[in-house]
Every structure is written in structure tokens, then in C-alpha cells.
Amino acid sequence: VKTTKREFTILLVGETGVGKTTVLSLIANILEGRTPEQYVDFHAPGNEAGGSQSGSQTKSAQVYEFGSKNGVIVRILDTPGLADTRGLAEDKKHKESIAQEIQRSIATVNAVIILANGTLPRLGASTDYALTTLSSIFPNTLSNNIGIMFTNVGDPLNCNFEEDAIPDILRHAKQFLLDNPVAIQKKFLQQKQKRTLQMAVDQMQKRVQASEVTALDTLNQVFDWLDALVPQPTKEIVYLHGKSQNIEKNIDSALARMTQAAEKDRDLQRIAADLNKAQVVSTYHPSVRLSLELNVANLRT
Ligand SMILES: Nc1nc2c(ncn2[C@@H]2O[C@H](COP(=O)(O)OP(=O)(O)O)[C@@H](O)[C@H]2O)c(=O)[nH]1
Numbered sequence: 001v002k003t004t005k006r007e008f009t010i011l012l013v014g015e016t017g018v019g020k021t022t023v024l025s026l027i028a029n030i031l032e033g034r035t036p037e038q039y040v041d042f043h044a045p046g047n048e049a050g051g052s053q054s055g056s057q058t059k060s061a062q063v064y065e066f067g068s069k070n071g072v073i074v075r076i077l078d079t080p081g082l083a084d085t086r087g088l089a090e091d092k093k094h095k096e097s098i099a100q101e102i103q104r105s106i107a108t109v110n111a112v113i114i115l116a117n118g119t120l121p122r123l124g125a126s127t128d129y130a131l132t133t134l135s136s137i138f139p140n141t142l143s144n145n146i147g148i149m150f151t152n153v154g155d156p157l158n159c160n161f162e163e164d165a166i167p168d169i170l171r172h173a174k175q176f177l178l179d180n181p182v183a184i185q186k187k188f189l190q191q192k193q194k195r196t197l198q199m200a201v202d203q204m205q206k207r208v209q210a211s212e213v214t215a216l217d218t219l220n221q222v223f224d225w226l227d228a229l230v231p232q233p234t235k236e237i238v239y240l241h242g243k244s245q246n247i248e249k250n251i252d253s254a255l256a257r258m259t260q261a262a263e264k265d266r267d268l269q270r271i272a273a274d275l276n277k278a279q280v281v282s283t284y285h286p287s288v289r290l291s292l293e294l295n296v297a298n299l300r301t
């Protein structure tokens, strides 16, 4: 990977299963100069919730730092699946966790990369939701620095993603395709063992090598893009997050006030109805009418 900058900080965002951890692993392995036969597993220490493949997820936002032999540092914030299998209820916590992690350990951000599965026609509802959540955390100044990476696809001919499914905030985002050789190498080793699907071993090996070549090309595109970007200070991100929390607080108290007002309104209507009924009676008992009218006048103030 050729680059003029020395340090890169990237936020990685995407649903569980989209390939975030595998991208981390690829970058770590590439920076270490490993070829597919030498790839080692990347473990996010103590930060995987465990369980089955679909249920396995990263618990909280976490920063990983990788160094290359020629002194390039790549810092990646692996964000939790903003809307993963644990449900939307945890999104607020994730948002907190991301903002806190950024505040704690990152001064500037070079880019945000949204991961999406390129074999699917559109983003999951949860990624859509996550993007909405993220747009409250990320300031407008960052919008140039957002990229979208389609995983599970090595070339545009395999990409099923429909252009019109790209949400507005990603409309101008730089796009990348990645069929991750770390995932493919892993599958190759499994298949070599099991041999359930028929494909010659050397054919499979060729397939792994081809995916490595394409992935290296993609990573070069990513770093060329990163090179040209103006890094964004995270002060703004943290400030905006504080602001969005304040807005939420304000909405809460406005809702409370509206509830009170609605209760008052209901009382008022009940009395007005009583008043209507009472009007008949009040021709005989003017004092009743007077007292009801006073009541209504009281409530109106
Ligand atoms: N073929 C292929 N498989 C992938 C790719 N990226 C991830 N996977 C596989 O998808 C599964 C989920 O990936 P993982 O990195 O754990 O997703 P995360 O939940 O976003 O961290 C794993 O079995 C990966 O090996 C890819 O680009 N191509």
C-alpha cells in the first residue's frame, strides 16, 4: 500500500455479519505483508458477544491500531452493529458508546466507511436506521469523508446492490467493492477439509489468489481516496452528539408539557359537554350554569 500520509483513522460502520471484523483482519494481514496462506485470524480481544454466527457481534465501539513496516499507522474504530440482532432498543447505548470512544481516543477522523453486503439489492432496514442515527452524530463537514464499501463482491458484475437504494446521505459517497480474501481463504481451508462441494483444490486456490489481487487493488483505491481527504477534527462530532442529546432532552420535556396540556384539554371538553347538558337545566337553575361557566373560565387560564 503506497501512501503519502503517515496516519489514518477510519470509522467502520455496518450491521452485524456485513464483514467488519474480516476487514480489520484483512488490513492487519496486509500491513504485516502476509499472503493468504499466511493469514492469521484477527481477534478482537474480549469484545465479541459470542454465540452463533448470526448472533455473534461486537459489543462496544473499540479502537484498533495497526502499523505497517514502512511506518504507516492505521487506526480503526470498529463500531458495534448500530442496529443488530439485539434490537433497536440498544441503539441509544451504541450511539453513546461510539461518541464516547471517539472522544476518548481519536482527535481527527480521515474517513467513515459504511459497510454493506453487495450481494443484497438494498441496505437492511437496520442499516438505514443506523445511518439516520449516525447523521445525528456526524457533522456535515464529514460528509465528503464518507465511503461505502460493498462486501462479498469482487467486481461490479457480481454486485446486486441497486443504485437507487443508496440513502441520500450516501448519494455522493465514494464506492468500493471487496470480496474479502480473508473470508475466502477461511472457506477454502474448510472446503479442503470437508470436500462437500466439488471443486478441484488448485481451482479453489486460484480463486483465493484472484480475490487477493482484487482486494489489494481495492485497498489501494481506498488509500488513494484517504490520501486526498482533509482529516476532520472529532471535536465537532462530540459537540454535535452533546447537542443531539440536549435536543432529545428538550423533546422529552416538551412531550411531558404536551401531555399535561392534553389532560387539561380533556377536562375542559368534559366540562363543556356537561355545560351543554346543563343548559337545559340551567333555564331553571341559573346558579348551576354560572358555576359551570366559572369552572371553564378557570381551566382556560
Ligand atoms: N465471501 C465473503 N465472505 C465474507 C466477506 N466478508 C465477510 N465474510 C464472511 O461473513 C461472515 C461475517 O463476517 P464478520 O467479519 O464477522 O462480520 P461483522 O459482524 O460485521 O464483524 C464471516 O463468516 C466472514 O468470513 C466477503 O467479502 N466475502
Ligand SMILES: [Mg+2]
Pocket: 020, 021, 022, 057, 058
Ligand atoms: Mg465483528
